[in-house]
Amino acid sequence: MPSHLSADRPVPQPPECDAVDALINRTRRLRGDVDAVRRDAVLVDEDDPQMRWQRALCDLAVHHLDDLGAHLGQLREGLPPEAAEQLEAELSPGTAPEAVGEVPTGSLIGRVGSAEWNLLTDEVSWSDELLQIFGRTPEAGPLSLDDLPSVLFPEDQPTLTALVTDCLVDGKPIDGEFRIQRTDGRSRTLHMMGEPVLDADGCTASMWAVLRDVSELRRSQQVVHRTHDSLRRQQHIDRTERRLAVELREAVLPPWRGSLRLPDQGPGALDIAAHYLPSEASAMIGGGWYDAMQLPDGRTLLTVGDLTGHGIQATSAMAMILGALRGMSMAGIDPGALMGHLNQLLETSVQPALGSAVCCRFDPATRTLDWAQAGHPAPLLFRDGAGRPLAQPDGVLLGAASAVTYEQDEAHLLPGDVLVLHTDGLARAHDGRDGLRPGTEALLGLAPRFAEARTAQDCVRIVAEEFGGTQRRDDACVLIARIGA
Numbered sequence: 001m002p003s004h005l006s007a008d009r010p011v012p013q014p015p016e017c018d019a020v021d022a023l024i025n026r027t028r029r030l031r032g033d034v035d036a037v038r039r040d041a042v043l044v045d046e047d048d049p050q051m052r053w054q055r056a057l058c059d060l061a062v063h064h065l066d067d068l069g070a071h072l073g074q075l076r077e078g079l080p081p082e083a084a085e086q087l088e089a090e091l092s093p094g095t096a097p098e099a100v101g102e103v104p105t106g107s108l109i110g111r112v113g114s115a116e117w118n119l120l121t122d123e124v125s126w127s128d129e130l131l132q133i134f135g136r137t138p139e140a141g142p143l144s145l146d147d148l149p150s151v152l153f154p155e156d157q158p159t160l161t162a163l164v165t166d167c168l169v170d171g172k173p174i175d176g177e178f179r180i181q182r183t184d185g186r187s188r189t190l191h192m193m194g195e196p197v198l199d200a201d202g203c204t205a206s207m208w209a210v211l212r213d214v215s216e217l218r219r220s221q222q223v224v225h226r227t228h229d230s231l232r233r234q235q236h237i238d239r240t241e242r243r244l245a246v247e248l249r250e251a252v253l254p255p256w257r258g259s260l261r262l263p264d265q266g267p268g269a270l271d272i273a274a275h276y277l278p279s280e281a282s283a284m285i286g287g288g289w290y291d292a293m294q295l296p297d298g299r300t301l302l303t304v305g306d307l308t309g310h311g312i313q314a315t316s317a318m319a320m321i322l323g324a325l326r327g328m329s330m331a332g333i334d335p336g337a338l339m340g341h342l343n344q345l346l347e348t349s350v351q352p353a354l355g356s357a358v359c360c361r362f363d364p365a366t367r368t369l370d371w372a373q374a375g376h377p378a379p380l381l382f383r384d385g386a387g388r389p390l391a392q393p394d395g396v397l398l399g400a401a402s403a404v405t406y407e408q409d410e411a412h413l414l415p416g417d418v419l420v421l422h423t424d425g426l427a428r429a430h431d432g433r434d435g436l437r438p439g440t441e442a443l444l445g446l447a448p449r450f451a452e453a454r455t456a457q458d459c460v461r462i463v464a465e466e467f468g469g470t471q472r473r474d475d476a477c478v479l480i481a482r483i484g485a
Contacts, residue, residue, distance in 0.1 A: 020076040024069060031065040034058055059193055059210075067217075116197075116208040117145050119168070133190070133213050135182035145207075153179045153187075160192075167196050168204055177214065189215045245285035245315040252319040254291055259457045262292060262300045267484070268364030268415075270300055273456035274479040275464055277425065287314030287355070288423050289322050290477040293329070298364065301329045304421040304477050305357030305376065317353050321345065321398075325359065335359040335372035336408030339395060343374065343406075346399035355398040358421055362413070367483060369411045369419070374398045380443055381411070382418040387447040389440065417483045418450050418459060425476025426467050442466065456480045 038058035113130025117123075126142035134151065136142070143150075145164060149157045156178040166172040174194040181187050194209025253276070254260075260272040274290045287307030294300055303325060307317050324345055328338045338359055346353060356376040362369050371379065371390070375397035378389040393407035413419065426439040446462055453459045459480045467476070 017076055020072055024072045024076070027065055027069045027072060031062060031069065034061045034065060038062060111213040112210060114208070114210050115142065115194075116206055118206045120205055130211060133188060133211065134180065135184050135186065151180045151182070153181065163192065164207070167194065167207055171196050171198075171204070174207075174209055187215075188213055189218045241312050242285060245310075245312045248312065248315045248319060249285055252315075252322055253289060254293070259455060260292060262294045263298060263364060264294075268367050269484045270302075270362060270364070271456045271482040271484060272302070272479065273460040274477065275460045277464065277467060277476040277478070279425070279475045285315055286310050286425070286475040287318040287353070288425060288475055288477040289318050290421070290479040291322060291326065292479065292481070293326065295329060295332070295361070297332065300362045300364065301326075302360040302362060302419070302421060302479060302481060303358065304423055304479050305355060305374075306423040306425065306474075306477070307353050307355040309353060313351055314353070317346075317349065317351060317355075320349070321355065321357075325357075329359075329361070334408060335361055335370055336393070336406045339372045339374050339398070339406035340404065343398045343401075343404060347402060349399075353399055356424065357398060360419075360421070362481070367413045367415075369413055370408060371411070372406045372408045374406060375400070377422060377424060377440060380420040380422075380440070381413070382420065382447050382450045383414065383416070385448055385451040387420075387444040387450070389444075413483045415483055418453075418456075419481045419483070420459075420463075420478065421480075422463075422478040423474075423476050425474040426463075426478065439467075456482045 035058075111129075111133070113127045113133050115127070115130055116125045118125075122144070124142045124144055128138075131138065131142065134143070149160055152160055159176055160178050163174045163176045167174050174192055177189060177191050179187055179189050191212045191214045192209050193211075194207060196204040197206040197208055199205040254274070258273065262270050262272060270292075272292045274292070276288070276290070279286070287309060288305070290304045292300065292302050305318075305321070307314050307321065309317075321342060324342060325338065328341060333341070339357065342355075342357065346355060356374055358371065358373040358376045358379060360369055360371040360379060369379075372393055372395055374395045376395075378392040380387050380389055390411050391409060393409040395406040396404055420443060422439070422443065424439070426443065443463070446466060449462050450459050453462065459482070460478065463478050463480070
């Protein structure tokens with residue numbers, strides 16, 4: 001039976017691949033144009049601070065266009081649906097880690113500042129934008145190279161020291177990141193690019209740099225990484241749970257495969273076959289079951305049922321119910337009373353659930369079928385090329401109400417009759433007509449083919465062909481019994 005769930009929201013879908021491909025091509029063209037401007041900037045006067053500033057901005061732009069191209073490539077692949085909602089929640093306002101602080105707003109220029117440290121005069125020059133990034137007032141002024149590490153996170157200070165040393169001693173360009181702690185308690189992640197400025201004798205006279213606040217960018221990357229990591233962990237958990245659920249279901253369901261004859265000798269024996277159809281819409285294992293077994297008094301038990309939910313919880317509850325059903329049937333408890341006991345069992349279970357079931361007891365000597373149901377589709381009787389549901393006795397869902405009584409009914413079967421027990425999982429997308437449950441009408445339409453089938457296994461193959469490719473929301477079980485002469 002379908003899970004007891006409310007309507008789900010539609011999962012956010014990724015953009016069309018053609019639109020993303022167009023953005024990737026535009027990004028590549030823009031990257032080439034910016035790279036050309038950057039090459040032109042190399043030819044300008046190295047002593048002109050304005051030109052150095054422009055070249056540094058081109059370097060930053062090239063870096064971020066490369067990042068943009070990589071991100072668009074990931075976007076083209078699409079975020080897995082399982083992570084879309086979690087990513088949306090983590091990126092929503094007010095969910096940023098407290099350590100990151102308030103994300104600065106404004107244009108790119110508002111998040112980029114420049115600085116120059118003169119090694120000959122000890123003069124330090126910072127742009128107004130850089131003062132804002134560091135949270136410093138014009139009166140407080142800029143920080144010298146000696147004081148700059150004091151505002152860094154302790155673990156990032158060696159990084160800055162190495163960058164500055166390589167620049168001043170070996171003449172290497174600066175390209176690195178570090179985090180700062182502002183006086184207002186907020187933290188920032190800065191990307192620093194720069195190089196030494198040489199005097200006429202080729203000695204280092206000063207060091208200039210461009211610093212960009214990349215806090216928002218790094219925060220977004222961290223959220224994506226955390227979401228992907230969480231998704232991988234969840235996928236591992238889901239795979240493990242599905243494997244356990246499959247193993248438990250295989251251990252609990254009847255060991256026989258193919259057809260079964262009960263009793264194995266004598267008149268009126270049943271030719272029995274059953275099949276499990278996995279869901280076409282979900283990889284999760286449900287709580288459906290089927291079973292057939294010979295009872296001590298010579299009669300035969302036939303049952304199918306389903307519990308709400310999926311996964312190991314549903315299959316473990318199914319194992320409990322099926323074990324209790326088998327035990328009470330062996331003890332000779334009638335189907336109606338048996339349903340009442342199963343209802344009490346679900347009510348008192350540690351993990352409450354709802355379930356539907358049908359329980360039939362066939363006497364081969366009289367060809368009489370005693371049966372009861374709990375919110376379940378009635379068995380379908382096929383005779384002489386036509387099919388109909390058996391008149392249904394009263395019975396509510398298992399676990400839905402306390403101290404309820406389940407009615408029991410009786411049907412007389414004839415040699416050659418075909419009895420079909422199935423779960424609600426066979427339902428199709430459309431509703432049945434004439435008061436029939438979804439899927440029942442299609443099953444009844446198989447009557448001519450059942451009449452031509454020679455065995456119960458042939459009938460099961462017909463059902464599998466008819467319903468195997470349909471878009472079912474849930475897995476399904478079907479059990480078919482042919483009454484022998």
